[in-house]
Amino acid sequence: xxxxxISKAVRTSALIGTAGVVSAAxxxxxxxxxxxxxxxxxxxxxxxxxxxxxxxISGLSxxxxxxxxxxxxxxxxINGTEISRQSLNSGLxxxxxxxxxxxxxxxxQPTNADTLFVFVEGGMGGCGSLTSGTTxxxxxxxxxxxxxxxxxxxxxxxxxxxxxxxxSSFAGQS
Numbered sequence: 001x002x003x004x005x006i007s008k009a010v011r012t013s014a015l016i017g018t019a020g021v022v023s024a025a026x027x028x029x030x031x032x033x034x035x036x037x038x039x040x041x042x043x044x045x046x047x048x049x050x051x052x053x054x055x056x057i058s059g060l061s062x063x064x065x066x067x068x069x070x071x072x073x074x075x076x077x078i079n080g081t082e083i084s085r086q087s088l089n090s091g092l093x094x095x096x097x098x099x100x101x102x103x104x105x106x107x108x109q110p111t112n113a114d115t116l117f118v119f120v121e122g123g124m125g126g127c128g129s130l131t132s133g134t135t136x137x138x139x140x141x142x143x144x145x146x147x148x149x150x151x152x153x154x155x156x157x158x159x160x161x162x163x164x165x166x167x168s169s170f171a172g173q174s
Contacts, residue, residue: 059164
């Protein structure tokens with residue numbers, strides 16, 4: 001009879017032990033994050049601050065000089081997918097000696113962007129040009145870009161404009 005009691009006690013202990021293991025497994029299975037490694041929070045979205053300035057270096061711009069800039073965010077490089085674009089106009093460049101006119105803007109840097117392309121166009125009257133710049137970065141990392149250009153009038157196709165040298169600069173920083 002003592003053999004039966006011991007045997008029954010062993011079976012009961014085994015049953016309780018098995019139930020405890022099953023209960024613990026069920027507890028962890030119902031909370032999958034309890035065993036998983038911690039997940040990093042997504043990076044906060046950055047803001048790109050841009051300035052576009054225009055000034056007349058010499059001569060008479062005669063309120064004919066102005067510039068505009070467009071910046072485009074891409075995912076997958078310059079030939080990848082366009083995510084968003086924004087534009088900004090400088091307004092009319094002030095006369096020589098009167099400093100610069102500056103326009104500013106801010107915009108969200110898409111968290112999945114890895115390339116920023118900027119083009120600046122403008123000049124004086126019909127004497128203008130276009131210039132561009134590109135910067136690549138890791139998605140979520142800061143982006144910095146600067147683009148400058150200078151235009152001179154008169155030019156070969158607008159000989160009736162006053163003589164002037166105007167300059168523009170675009171600066172972006174996130």
